Amino acid sequence: MSIRKIAQLGEPILRRVAEPFAKRELRSAEFQSLLDDLIETMRDADGAGLAAPQIYVSRQLCAIEVQANPRYPAFPQIPLTVLVNPRLTPLESAGTIAMYEGCLSVGGMRGRVTRPRSVRVQALRPDGDEIDEIWEGIAAAIVQHEVDHLQGHLYVDHVDPSTLCFLREYERHVPLEARIVDGGPPQ
Ligand code: NI
Numbered sequence: 001m002s003i004r005k006i007a008q009l010g011e012p013i014l015r016r017v018a019e020p021f022a023k024r025e026l027r028s029a030e031f032q033s034l035l036d037d038l039i040e041t042m043r044d045a046d047g048a049g050l051a052a053p054q055i056y057v058s059r060q061l062c063a064i065e066v067q068a069n070p071r072y073p074a075f076p077q078i079p080l081t082v083l084v085n086p087r088l089t090p091l092e093s094a095g096t097i098a099m100y101e102g103c104l105s106v107g108g109m110r111g112r113v114t115r116p117r118s119v120r121v122q123a124l125r126p127d128g129d130e131i132d133e134i135w136e137g138i139a140a141a142i143v144q145h146e147v148d149h150l151q152g153h154l155y156v157d158h159v160d161p162s163t164l165c166f167l168r169e170y171e172r173h174v175p176l177e178a179r180i181v182d183g184g185p186p187q
Helices: 023-027 029-044 137-150 167-173
Strands: 049-051 061-066 078-090 096-103 106-116 118-124 130-136 180-184
Touching: 023 029, 029 049, 029 061, 029 078, 049 137, 061 137, 078 137, 096 137, 106 137, 106 167, 118 137, 130 137, 137 180
Parallel strands: none
Antiparallel strands: 049 061, 061 078, 078 118, 096 106, 096 180, 118 130
16 A cells, blocks of 8 residues: 555646446456555545545545544544445535535645535445445535546635635634534525
């Protein structure tokens, strides 16, 4: 396993639509090595999630995990979840969550993004089993952020530009109650 370099905003690979995996590829040593490195790189950087294009691999793979994350102390714990070829269907009628997001590819910044607060998540697990689940709240926002990476989108595409800030100023000036507002009206 190794910790890989994380692509920063402006790298063209972050703007490409990632290639899906064929199911048989999931049994390959190359896939396992990529997955191990993705998880190790995410944990090393204290990320709540990481998508393969962020480590310069334009494939449909992302990992999400929140375990008492110092970058996101308000987040609930989310066990390690790996999604291959994910598809999301937002449940628009469930309302919205407005949350200050950050991204390991947009170093040192935060900004508020409003997203549907509930999404249907369909994907493959790394063992090839199918996932079909409804995710809500903060977990729904995180999975939308990660799957956006696989479509060449970054949170800065959706951010309310007037809220964009550096981490130091975020910690000083954005009150705790404004960092996550879970439960707004449908967009
Ligand atoms: Ni990101």
